[in-house]
């Protein structure tokens with residue numbers, strides 16, 4: 001029971017939680033298949049005050065109101081931009097709309113979270129980065145896997161030197177459906193693997209070659225194979241398809257000392273580290289001594305699993321609150337678009353290698 005004084009007010013000392021983070025007012029624009037996950041996440045995060053859900057499509061908004069009855073919804077993006085309580089805009093709309101929405105949000109003084117890919121052309125991605133930097137606004141790109149505990153574990157293995165020197169990586173992201181009409185398998189799936197490979201390699205590739213084929217719809221490749229060349233002879237390869245009998249979300253990392261596999265379809269035990277390798281002896285008498293193959297233990301590390309989208313959302317809110325540079329900032333997002341653009345040009349040249357225009361920053365790499 002609270003103790004009350006003669007004025008009827010509580011005599012209990014007022015409790016101010018000085019450690020509680022300031023809540024950031026946010027608006028989510030784009031409430032489609034993925035955007036509704038952003039609405040759910042920012043609705044749940046204690047550091048967020050979700051004030052608006054916006055979409056051009058009234059039916060999508062009706063779905064949001066049914067799920068979150070207290071949430072204000074609008075088809076008019078300006079209504080959210082005019083709200084002084086909105087500090088940050090979360091853009092989960094179709095990629096073709098990212099540039100226009102992002103530029104308007106920055107002009108209204110808002111910080112930005114933009115879903116991957118940052119934009120559909122290098123010029124548009126550059127413009128988003130430029131306006132955000134010029135206005136000193138936080139810009140984060142939704143490269144979800146950079147917030148996956150298994151990917152962070154792999155990065156730790158690389159940084160600690162446990163894998164030795166990185167030789168090559170390959171990713172498989174294939175399944176049957178969802179078949180998209182407005183973007184090909186490269187632009188739909190590729191940002192995930194490219195962002196992870198750049199993160200593990202701590203740089204972007206200097207050259208890309210891609211081959212693919214459109215089987216279902218003219219001009220929209222359903223299957224794409226991408227080869228990436230990184231410095232020091234390191235390579236990456238990515239297989240992308242929505243026309244495949246398997247559902248694979250797998251990344252294999254081969255280093256000079258050990259190898260690791262991340263299988264995101266596994267319910268648990270998503271990472272395995274193989275103490276396997278091969279070495280050439282300089283001092284040998286027989287061929288058996290010349291080539292040493294090591295078949296050591298397989299370790300399954302215990303990695304606490306958390307929902308990457310919630311971690312990603314919390315990271316963005318912390319960046320806005322404390323002025324921190326995001327792990328997947330605008331420049332990292334721009335680098336991914338540069339790689340996608342080079343891969344698209346290579347696709348048009350039936351796999352001829354294309355030089356990736358140099359960017360500046362990569363995750364974890366000092367400029």
Ligand SMILES: NC(=O)c1ccc[n+]([C@@H]2O[C@H](COP(=O)([O-])OP(=O)(O)OC[C@H]3O[C@@H](n4cnc5c(N)ncnc54)[C@H](O)[C@@H]3O)[C@@H](O)[C@H]2O)c1
Pocket residue numbers: 029030031032033034035036054055056057060077092093094095097101115116117142143144188
């Ligand atoms: N991080 C991930 O794992 C992940 C997964 C899937 C999709 N995505 C990305 O999320 C974005 C949306 O994808 P999706 O699958 O939800 O697409 P979707 O087609 O299901 O939904 C897009 C929504 O954006 C709305 N929209 C388009 N232009 C708009 C505008 N100018 N103003 C307001 N609303 C607008 C549409 O009405 C639609 O409701 C894309 O960039 C996609 O690449 C990310």
